[in-house]
Amino acid sequence: MAASPDDARPTSNGNRSKPVRNTQYMIAPAGPGISAQTLAEQLSQLGNILWTHDQRGVSGPPIAIVRMPDEAAAALRRSTAGSLIIEPDSHLRAASFAGPGAAFIPAAATMTALGPDLKVTIRIVSETGAPVEQANVRLIGEQASTQGQTDRDGNVDLTLRDEVPETIAAIFVNACSGHWGLWQQQPNIEANAVNTLTLRPLPLPDRLDWGGEAMRFDQIPDHCRGADIKIALIDSGVATSHRQLAGIKHGIDARSGEDRSWSKDITGHGTPCAGIINAAARADHGIRGYAPESELHVYKLPLDARCSDLIAALDDCLQNGIDVACVGVGCERGSALVEQHMAMAKQQGVSIIAAAGNSGQGVLFPACSPHVMAVGAIGRMGSFPDDSPQAAQAAAATAAAGGLFVPPFSCRGSELDLCAPGVAIMTCQSPDGYAVCDGTSLAAAHVAALAALILADHGDFKGSFIAKDAHRVERLFQILKDTAQPIGHPWQTGVGLPDAARALGIWSDQRPLAMPLNAGLRQMRSAIRQLDRIPFGASRAMMFEPPRGPANVTRLPLNPAPLAFRTAGAGTATVHELRAAMALAGLAEGP
Known part of the structure; x- marks a missing residue:
């Protein structure tokens, strides 16, 4: 990944250095009447203007992308009294290729080191024995995790700190293409040896993927x-x-x-x-x-x-x-x-x-x-x-x-x-x-x-x-x-x-998917216990809090009229109904 434009650089002040954090900001007029040229001239003394949106012929008010110290951005907010929108140009991250869940990722190490670093070599091959190149391999230990990508010979060298082979909890392998990935718990991994793992081939289906059918x-x-x-x-x-x-x-x-x-x-x-x-x-x-x-x-x-x-x-x-x-x-x-x-x-x-x-x-x-x-x-x-x-x-x-x-x-x-x-x-x-x-x-x-x-x-x-x-x-x-x-x-x-x-x-026969009222007790308890554990909103404080909520829709009758789902005689249970049923059965959730 390219280096982040946000950085911290020291400035000399006698014998002491104070870090100056440069952050990338988006700056735009809060109202009409300011051209891109006027905006650029106003900001030219405050930071490095990377580009402005008017250079792309975009619609709407001009936006300047500026790299500047945080202190300068704060001062600009105070001096412009709300006439400019000034906000960090936040990084975006991809929403795909999810890695192992949090349950598999160890917390920061708190134990005494078990010994020297654990160095292992993993070799990934197909069922025919051919090496699998560019497979992502991740080792999960009790204290740490590490990952790497296989070379053209299917090999990757990994180092885990504060671990021994017996403390490796899991290994995850994801092939670039052509194979199923692999997950092993408590894998038999040897140090100072080549550990070979075989991936299943990925046969192409003769009909739609499960998602298309669902x-x-x-x-x-x-x-x-x-x-x-x-x-x-x-x-x-x-x-x-x-x-x-x-x-x-x-x-x-x-x-x-x-x-x-x-x-x-x-x-x-x-x-x-x-x-x-x-x-x-x-x-x-x-x-x-x-x-x-x-x-x-x-x-x-x-x-x-x-x-x-x-x-x-x-x-x-x-x-x-x-x-x-x-x-x-x-x-x-x-x-x-x-x-x-x-x-x-x-x-x-x-x-x-x-x-x-x-x-x-x-x-x-x-x-x-x-x-x-x-x-x-x-x-x-x-x-x-x-x-x-x-x-x-x-x-x-x-x-x-x-x-x-x-x-x-x-x-x-x-x-x-x-x-x-x-x-x-x-x-x-x-x-x-x-x-x-x-x-x-x-x-x-x-x-x-x-x-x-x-x-x-x-x-x-x-x-x-x-x-x-x-x-x-x-x-x-x-x-x-x-x-x-x-x-x-x-x-x-x-x-x-x-x-x-x-x-x-x-019109066609519906595939019943609604949760029946006789859903398993374990499923009911699991769903109910999670209701109060889901965090709301972003985890970081926002300078701008966007309006949140499900997408707005036009409330009109559907045309053609919506069809009733067939649920094979089973009703659809809400959480309130589940709680009531559990209480009547003496199965209410404990403290």
Whole structure:
């Protein structure tokens, strides 16, 4: 990752040095009447102006990206008396490829060192004995953890401090593509030796991935393919070298504005999402995009992406007439300037669907905004091997209905709108392979694809809501939410799992997913005990507290009328009903 522009440098003061922290800020006028040139002149003496948004021809008030000492920023706030919006240009982090849960990561070491550093060599091979290159290997000890990536011979050398082979608690292996990952508890690891581990091959399915079936993409007509709908993927780029993604022709680097680098994805984060949305179908396997005839526009974010890059991408969405923007990144600190540009995008008919985040805490920004649809992740039991990293996520998960579960990494809170498949998703991977991926960005991609189908084929968007405005966005969000199947507590799953067939008004037998009233006592207790443990909001103090909450929707009757779900005679239990039932049975939760 590129070095952070935020740094601390000492300044000499006699024989003493005082560190000066330089932070990257976004600065914009709070009202009209100030040009970009005037703003730049006003700020030129205070810090290093990296660039201004007017250089990209963006809409809205000018924004200057400035690197300056924190003290200078504080002084500028005082001197301008609210005439300028001054906020840190926060880093964004990807919402995919979730690592081991917190239960597997050791706390800081508190014990006396056990001896010299433990040095081990791990060799990763396929079932044929061929080395697996670029596999990520993570060792978890009682006191520390370490990770590395295998070389062309499949080897990686790792060092653990304050550990011996007997204290290694777990090992996680994730292949770049072509193989299932591996999870072993209490692995038999030897020091000063080559420890060989074998990965299972990843056979390509002959039908839709489990996520497509769970959302009932398999129940919609073949002509529902998202034609004429423009989807923006705001992520790390897309590897158009992949045979199923070669048809993607539109993209730009969100920071530099150049139009070439977007077609490469060195982190492999955006490519899986593009596969879910737009991958062309093939006759030899079932992996395909759910909106393959949509026009995908790729907005590549750099490795050190910040909120200013997200603003640039959103403004490009307006210029290109985007219908749906899928955002796979987020941060804990809110941004008034990003909020302004998201509101502007909504007013022009851009429906923003964002990953809730992978920290397992409160819903990240921008997903927590009421202008945005926030999507969390779910998994399904039986969709992965018992010794895979996904099995580790399931072991620490919260059970939901129908064999589904909420993985511990998925962010949660009252701002969550929907949940969608985001564990063990088989999809395209850079440069031309296939991988099993996890994360809320994959869940958001599923919902973005369904949104494109609704906009393309639902009657409302050929009539009353054809105009690209905020009413169109809210109507789309209402259809997505009102036709979803409830599967768990709203703080963990939003209103539920989207149903493609029902959202498009197609009658077919419903797959019952609602939690029956005879749910297991263990599931009831687990759900209830977690209600008061979910942290609300961001974990860091905010200079700007964005409005939070689920996405705003247009409250109108659905057309066609929503269909009743068949629950095989089982009702749907709320938390209050569960508590009442447990109390009557003498099973109320203890202190």
